[in-house]
Amino acid sequence: MTDPEDLAERVREGEVRLHELEDHADHETAAEARRRYVAAETGTDLETIGEYAFDAEDAEPNVENMIGAAQIPMGVVGPVSIAGGAIEGEHFLPLATTEGALLASVNRGCSAIRSAGGADARITDSGMTRAPVFRVDGVVEAKQVVDWVADNEESLREAAESTTSHGELLGVEPYVVGDSVYLRFAYDTKDAMGMNMATIATGEACDVIEAETPAELVALSGNLCSDKKPAAINAVEGRGRTVTADVELDRELVEERFGTTPEAIAEANTRKNLVGSAKAGSLGFNAHAANVVAAAFLATGQDEAQVVEGANAITTIDDRGDSLYASVSIASLEVGTVGGGTKLPTQAEALDVLDLRGGGDPPGSNADALAEIIAVGALAGELSLLAALASRHLSSAHEDLGR
Template structure:
């Protein structure tokens, strides 16, 4: 290729039109930016759509090699900050701006209001209470007697499974294996400590090695490396109960005068809204999440920090509590399955890396896992602020007027 990116892109377009190359092969014959430009021009020509904005991305395309195939550009989402807010966490302590990328007007304003109220109360406390990424293969056995034998073998050979799994990674550690039997199907739910990585790929590769050890020594036959009992990227009660990724809780006590002066309502009103809306309403709906809008904050901070956006479905599996006390209002948010990492995946992209830098959690932590714990605590406090603000808006009947005043 030449030193002229436009000429290189034109040459690639001609080769695709001549049938010499396919769209997914362009990076093998030019640099990533020329390949993206050529692919974009082909798509524009074929569809009649102008993709100038999509093509105006601000980082070298090869930075996204591990994150995207058939790249034509980038989708840019507005990014703002809420805070700063004071966090008293197990892994993070002090003031933090919370980076959030979203297209929903009024979301940042609402979370920012919640952050200011949390700060007026002296900050929020946050702790990661459980950690572990799971993968659950499903095996076929002859009958329930063979299922029982497999379960017994797993219990007696966990060290062997651990050795096989951990041989595939220099960081991950197998912490436990839990069997589940359904007729002639046996599910083994492997849980790993993946340190600062979100760890889904790590867990999958390690589990494949462990599954081979199972097949070598038992009558079981592997049907699928993921049997959906993991459970990844789907609503699931097992994640609400057992957790997946990080289980993290944040809470705060807001003095009564702060509630009345800053939120224009009372602790009692907010507690009642939470009970009737988040608990009774969610139960009647059969919801797995008992909260107001935790997914809003999880999604916005996931996009801003390079997390797997599809895992918002598990990240929003949260319970909000609110209690009127003599001294004021107690509010907590417990996220059961927040799957986050500060290394790997989208965290290596430039803008997402800057989002992690804002929080002071980019890269591997010391000790390992500390940065991912800190990220989880920051997201939990952001969710807490968002819940507090929305519950107060509902309690004061200001929700619609707030959207109207912001023109959203």
């Protein structure tokens, strides 16, 4: 068996590069050798980072130059009652975070939703996008490309879908800016988040476009997708799952559970989430939907950088006299239950809590269900925080919890 200290010494001497260690030893030994090297170079103790509950080899698709694992506390909220298009009944939602008071707040919202008889949730649109950018000589050629794409979408579909047994091309939307042509491809990626699937499929379609039109591919992603960046196009057109959750709570429940009134919560939402967000030029018109999205992403193995798109949410509150109507609409929630980080043991177990690990029947139903329950969790968080603000209990709640 290769000695990890010997390997670390070979790295120090320049015989082996840090990223080549798996070529000289098994994955566990390579990770330990790399950890010893980094610890010695930086004068740190990496013992805790070296404690993890999965095989290093299993993490190979998810990370390079592995030295260990980052551990984030995971809690659970609920159960919360959901009547969704893809998920029904009472469910716990695992959330991983380092922000104190977050789960307590979301759990308070979940409890109120449960007492109200549950929340409704529906996927209203779905499609993972990739938007390559092409170079043309000018607007005349740009129009030729746009027309050709419109007339030959079936050829593009055949090329794109030849790369995947699951993905389906939903459509291609063109955008022309001078001598640049952007084509926003949208795919049904079933239970996968689908970014890699969409990229590979679009690459194949781009070969056809270059062969049949004057267009020359400049970049497979032209940022009209738009991935991991705040973007109005995702807020309007959606990306991944577009999902809405709503609930109606009677006045007595609001007053008893939150210590405030429907009128006060509605005013706080209007002045904070709508007017305040508009004045700030925000793309998200909500209180803290990203908190729940991020914590759910970390718990269930999603691409954590895509919380940027998950924050593309609008919270609406309506005082209906004897009741309070509340909703959260997330325009671009990019989730999957297969592939990526969902295969890691911790994240797979969190998906098991939801009974959503792996592919659904029919395909896509598990990812739909995950999006719906995350939306309900975000709704619970919005209700609780807005109520805390309306009742002026936000700071005291944090003080009581020692945060």
